[in-house]
Amino acid sequence: MTRIQEYFLFTLQKLCVRLNLFNISLKINGFSIKKAKTVLESIQKKNDSELSANIEAKKQDIVAYHLTHNPFYKTFAKGANPKDWNSIPVMTKRYLQQPLIHRLSDGFTAKNVYINKTSGSSGDPFIFAKDKFCHALTWAGFIDRYSWFHLDFNTSKQARFYGIPLNKMAYYKERLKDFLSNRYRCSVFDLSDTQLEKNLNKFKTTKFEYINGYTSSIVQFAKYLQRNNIVLNTICPTLKACIVTSEMLFEEDKILLETQFGIPVINEYGAAELGLIAFQNTKNEWIVNTEDLYVEILDDNNHILPYGEEGRVVITSLYNKAHPFIRYDLGDIGKLSKASTLGKPILESLVGRTNDIVQLPSGKKAAGLTFYYVTKTVIEDDGNVKEFIIEQLKLDMFKISYASNHELSEEKIIHIKNAITKYLESNLTVLFERKASLERSARGKLKQFRSFM
Structure with missing residues (x-):
């Protein structure tokens, strides 16, 4: 690439940032981010009693909706009573491994929903759908949490440690999304010192504001910095935070990242089919999302466990009308802190997946x-x-x-x-x-x- 081409791309990207292209792209694709932000803010203004009433109402509403409008759920949840939460069956991923068209609610088709595929890390991948407002609300949640650390989806430059599809069509689609989303993708498939040095050189010449991506790959980059006695924010002083996701973050690794990056390290917990589940705040508390999700910790008999006890993470998406995720067993094991309240549930630990148990x-x-x-x-x-x-x-x-x-x-x-x-x-x-x-x-x-x- 010539210098003229580089300058053109740089200028174009700067223009995209000034235009708030991220918000514009959501709007163009039918995701009303403005409406979603308004709804999110109204939920966040509620006191504990108002929030409790809102959650109970939304739980009943989403169950009643799918019992009325979703043939798949009507068959699955026979005998369910929206006013009796204990009557609502727990849904596992295996129930959802059938053609998406069989699971969509009335009035929804592949043309008017957001469609994606789960990662398959549990061994049970499937295609899912979210209605467009539900998906917009998911993004509103991410935007809100990132703002806790003064990060802006439209303007903050991201160093992205994620995988990328290797077939040409999907590859270039992701590269375009990276360009328009103001982010640079570092390789997670090549973690050699040669490649890690290339990553480091990119930090020397780019005003990154945050790092985001898979824990294990980011840890390898931090170890490279440690071997070379480098603290990252001394060569990239614009860095504000590092957000790790998708893989376990051990305390020793967190200390390593904070030491070698010189910035706060934030633990994010989410799932493609649900969105943001928990996000670490500035007080180092892993705050559970109560705005558009209802999170339970259940024992093996599907009984709700009290705060402080470890069990299965089961989640209800309160706004997804296109596809039911009601008492959905994510396949993870965790516990909520005893310091949790309804308005502020705190995820104390995430132990791993239910299929990762050593016998x-x-x-x-x-x-x-x-x-x-x-x-x-x-x-x-x-x-x-x-x-x-x-x-x-x-x-x-x-x-x-x-x-x-x-x-x-x-x-x-x-x-x-x-x-x-x-x-x-x-x-x-x-x-x-x-x-x-x-x-x-x-x-x-x-x-x-x-x-x-």
Whole structure:
């Protein structure tokens, strides 16, 4: 690209920013962001009792709507009473793995809804729909939360650590969206020092305001900075925040990111089919979205658990009339803080996915990320191992695949095995395999634990 071409693109992008192109693009596509912002603000102005009444009314309204207007839901939720929440069945992803046309409400077609596909990280991907106002409200929520850290979707330049489709049509579509959305996409498929150096050079010449993307890839960039004794905001002083999403953020990694970036690190929790579920505020609290979602923590018998107890994350989309997501089991395990209130529920922890549970020979169960975390405390302490994943091959057999500068020493392997025995149980077989790089999903995510049991 010539300098004249670069200058033209730069000038065009600046013009797009001044025109608030993000908001304009939503409006052009039928997503009334202005109306959504007005509705969001009206909800946020309610006191606790008003909010409680609003949530109860919206719960009943969305159930009644789908029982009346959605043949799929009418069949699924036989016997459901909108005024008796305990009568509402819990919906899992497997119920939704059928053609979308069979799940749309009356009056909605593929031409007048927003359509997307879930990531498939749970192993149960499916296509879903949202009506256009519901989708606009989702964006209004994101815009509101980002403003907590003085970030603007229209004007704040983003360094984006996300995957990208590799087929030509989808690839160039994403690149165009990046250009129009004022963001630069860093590779998550190539995390070599050569590529990470290219990322660093981009920060030297670009006024980025925030970093956004997959936790594991951003952590690798931070480790590169650590190895080279670089603090990112000393070379890119416009940086305000780093937002990590889609993968687990461990406390040690958060400390590393804050140290090497020199900016606040924000934990975001969301799902494509639901939008924003929780977002960390400036007080380091993970605030649950109560404006357009209703979030429950349920036990194995679908009973609501009190604050402070761990269970399945089950969510109701209060505004999606095109497609029912009512008492929808997302497949995650988490708990709400005891300090939560109806008006301010706080997500204390997100342990992992329900299909990431370690079954041990003794009958003991543990979250897969617990196994990962125990190993992590040992395996990364000398900086040799860049990243690793754990797979359960048999009830008593696990494999640790890792990318590193050199093979793990026998002493280190013994140390890891001892840690696993101490925190889990004895007589487990642990295999080790060094790889040049670790396999990521088509979207560039790194699945840290996987069980084949």
